[in-house]
Amino acid sequence: xxxxxxxxxxxxxxxxxxxxxxxxxxxxxxxxxxxxxxxxxxxxxxxxxxxxxxxxxxxxxxxxxxxxxxxxxxxxxxxxxxxxxxxxxxxxxxxxxxxxxxxxxxxxxxxxxxxxxxxxxxxxxxxxxxxxxxxxxxxxxxxxxxxxxxxxxxxxxxxxxxxxxxxxxxxxxxxxxxxxxxxxxxxxxxxxxxxxxxxxxxxxxxxxxxxxxxxxxxxxxxxxxxxxxxxxxxxxxxxxxxxxxxxxxxxxxxxxxxxxxxxxx
Ligand SMILES: [Cu+2]
Numbered sequence: 001x002x003x004x005x006x007x008x009x010x011x012x013x014x015x016x017x018x019x020x021x022x023x024x025x026x027x028x029x030x031x032x033x034x035x036x037x038x039x040x041x042x043x044x045x046x047x048x049x050x051x052x053x054x055x056x057x058x059x060x061x062x063x064x065x066x067x068x069x070x071x072x073x074x075x076x077x078x079x080x081x082x083x084x085x086x087x088x089x090x091x092x093x094x095x096x097x098x099x100x101x102x103x104x105x106x107x108x109x110x111x112x113x114x115x116x117x118x119x120x121x122x123x124x125x126x127x128x129x130x131x132x133x134x135x136x137x138x139x140x141x142x143x144x145x146x147x148x149x150x151x152x153x154x155x156x157x158x159x160x161x162x163x164x165x166x167x168x169x170x171x172x173x174x175x176x177x178x179x180x181x182x183x184x185x186x187x188x189x190x191x192x193x194x195x196x197x198x199x200x201x202x203x204x205x206x207x208x209x210x211x212x213x214x215x216x217x218x219x220x221x222x223x224x225x226x227x228x229x230x231x232x233x234x235x236x237x238x239x240x241x242x243x244x245x246x247x248x249x250x251x252x253x254x255x256x257x258x259x260x261x262x263x264x265x
Contacts, residue, residue: 040106115185195209220237
């Protein structure tokens with residue numbers, strides 16, 4: 001049933017997903033009365049600070065590591081502006097002409113990448129594909145008397161050539177399974193593709209085989225997560241029509257979460 005409703009589900013969620021916010025710029029003004037306002041700013045990792053000279057004062061803005069992090073250049077009374085490079089660590093700054101004219105920039109550390117765990121289980125879709133393709137992911141705890149954490153990923157995809165038949169024959173699913181390390185944010189899983197199966201009552205288990213033969217993998221899938229709702233997938237397959245040139249990562253977003261699980265971020 002899931003397969004039948006998945007495209008509708010994937011399309012529905014698109015309108016609910018907000019875009020991610022980018023880096024911000026915070027403005028600090030160098031004033032004629034020998035102050036910076038605000039003198040203490042807090043930014044997020046990767047944000048920039050834009051210094052603006054209000055005029056009538058002879059100022060610059062230099063980081064307290066002798067300008068190694070940023071330096072607006074020679075002090076000037078013009079209405080200059082200077083934007084720092086993206087900042088990744090907290091640092092003080094000052095005006096080289098007026099030693100009492102100081103300030104601080106506090107940089108909030110970037111959140112640690114999320115680690116793999118059951119809370120990432122659910123359905124995930126590929127926004128770049130119009131939401132019409134996606135994965136069902138499971139991150140399992142070890143089975144009784146075992147220690148391996150097993151991840152499953154089923155890619156609800158389509159055959160490379162698709163199908164113009166009106167029997168659903170262009171649909172396809174790629175199955176992957178393997179161990180994952182719960183202390184990392186990424187996992188690579190071996191994947192297989194099966195052929196020979198038929199809809200009930202004509203299913204013949206003896207006719208089912210891997211593509212192109214029973215010793216073959218379809219390829220590998222690699223999932224990497226940046227937070228509870230965002231990640232990437234890349235894949236590598238040597239089967240005709242399936243390769244992803246340069247193994248380019250493709251963004252995935254969460255569609256569903258498993259009841260009873262709570263993401264740590
Ligand atoms: Cu100054």
